[in-house]
Amino acid sequence: MNNEQFTFIKTDKKLIKLYFDDITVIKGLGNYVEISTVSEKKYVYYKSLRDLIENLPNEFMRVHNSYIVNMTNIDLFEDNHIFLKGQKVAVGKSYRDCLQSTFNKFLL
Template identity: 60%
Template sequence: MENRNFAFIKTDKKLVKVFYHEINIIRGLGNYVEILTTDNKRYIYYRTLKDLIENLPEEFMRVHHSYIVNLTTIDSFEDNHLVCGDLKITVAKSYKECLTTALGKMML
C-alpha cells in the first residue's frame, strides 16, 4: 500500500476516495482541513494540517500556516504569491526558501 495514489477521507458521515493528483490545495480550519480539488469539489475533514502533512506524498508542501499545496498544480509563483487555479495564496517567509528549492528541481 506504500505506492498508492489515493486516500480515503471521512466527510459528511461517509468515506470518500480522493486521488492525490486531484488535490489542489488543503486549507487549515483549526482542527479541520478543507480539501479543494482540481474539479472544484470541497471536502471538510477532521484533521490538523500538522498531522496531515506527515502522511501526504512528497509533491505536497506547506507554504503557509494555513495552506498545503500540491506542487504539481501550481500555475505560477511570483513575489510571495502562488496561483493555483482560481486561488492566490501568500507564501510565508519561513516556507519561501524551501518552496523555491522544490520548484527549482522541477525547472527545465
C-alpha cells in the first residue's frame, strides 16, 4: 500500500476508493477510525490508529494519541494546534518534538 496513490476502505457495506491526498485527518475512535477528507466527507472504518499508521504513506504523521494528519494538507501550525482545511487538531506533548523536527526539514 505504501507506493499507491489510493486505497479502498470498507464502510457502510460498501468499498470506497479513497485517494491519500484527499485525506486530511484520521481520528481514533477505539477500534474504529473516522477519516476526514478535503471535501469534508467523513468515513468510519474498522481499524485502530496503531494498525493504520503502519500502512499509510510517509506523509501521514501521528500528532496525538487520537489523531493522524496528512502533512501535505497542513495550512498552519500555531502553539499546540495544527489547522488543516478548516479543521483544528491538538498536538500531544509527546509528539510535538518529532513534529517540530519534521517542520524544520521544510523551512527555507
